[in-house]
């Protein structure tokens with residue numbers, strides 16, 4: 001295994017690459033392609049030749065600087081600290097930094113990177129796992145952020161079991177489409193909440209029933225669920241608790257909108273406090289990619305239980321449209337930016 005810092009990185013020392021960047025907090029329509037220096041891997045990092053990069057809500061947050069609190073927690077106070085957009089990645093290792101022991105040049109990997117809407121991207125070794133051989137670069141690139149969040153919500157936070165009644169709000173989204181599949185794989189009876197236009201996708205993911213949030217208030221149906229995963233609504237906790245069984249588990253993944261300072265994160269912060277006073281388990285999720293979690297996602301994919309539902313693909317110079325379309329609700333499941341010309 002190659003542990004040299006320089007053996008393969010020298011060729012990139014003065015090289016440049018194409019990247020989709022945003023230097024100021026603004027709307028995603030400001031994201032544009034520019035020429036940047038190819039970065040050099042530091043300790044514990046690898047340089048990837050990017051093949052595909054998934055689009056997730058986090059990219060919109062990084063581009064816009066909303067909610068404001070994220071500017072104080074390391075993403076850049078006045079402008080994005082990392083101007084290159086994108087986090088999800090699938091690609092090939094082309095150089096390794098000091099201390100990298102698990103990966104070698106030529107490995108095909110997927111995970112999260114620091115600025116993946118580019119020809120090359122840096123990633124920490126412990127945020128990457130081997131790409132399953134039978135999975136395309138596009139599918140692998142669409143998975144990391146959303147599938148890991150879904151895995152943590154369904155398996156780790158809610159411990160979904162066979163026979164349980166599970167409600168997934170935001171079932172047609174990036175996280176939700178994976179959450180439905182992972183819960184179905186556990187043997188649960190899944191109800192998805194999404195717009196009618198995307199109901200077919202949710203059914204294809206394995207949900208037994210789809211409820212259109214635009215016409216039906218799921219909290220007013222008089223039904224209860226053993227587990228509720230909210231990956232898209234801003235439904236107040238008290239209303240969700242009404243349809244949660246007395247010892248059920250609610251996991252708040254997220255929802256868009258909310259106030260200027262913390263956006264839609266309020267419920268996730270309050271949920272654990274309310275949980276202290278009830279037998280219902282109320283959790284707010286703070287997901288994080290790790291090699292171990294990516295390997296669990298890969299195992300689910302290899303077993304045939306889970307796949308990326310990609311509805312839109314964009315070339316790198318249309319990254320702006322990709323993020324805009326996601327923010328406008330035009331994506332069903334996942335969108336992916338294909339960086340290499342021929343990505344299977």
Ligand SMILES: NC(=O)c1ccc[n+]([C@@H]2O[C@H](COP(=O)([O-])OP(=O)(O)OC[C@H]3O[C@@H](n4cnc5c(N)ncnc54)[C@H](OP(=O)(O)O)[C@@H]3O)[C@@H](O)[C@H]2O)c1
Nearest residue numbers: 057149170172173174175195213232233254255285286287
């Ligand atoms: N906590 C964490 O660590 C973590 C990790 C990843 C993501 N997130 C957050 O989780 C949320 C979902 O992320 P995502 O990437 O899956 O976003 P996404 O792909 O845009 O999906 C959003 C989903 O929410 C649905 N939706 C919108 N309004 C709704 C409502 N009133 N009731 C029920 N469903 C509604 C959408 O349905 P239609 O499109 O059919 O209208 C869509 O299925 C975002 O807020 C994101 O920031 C949090």
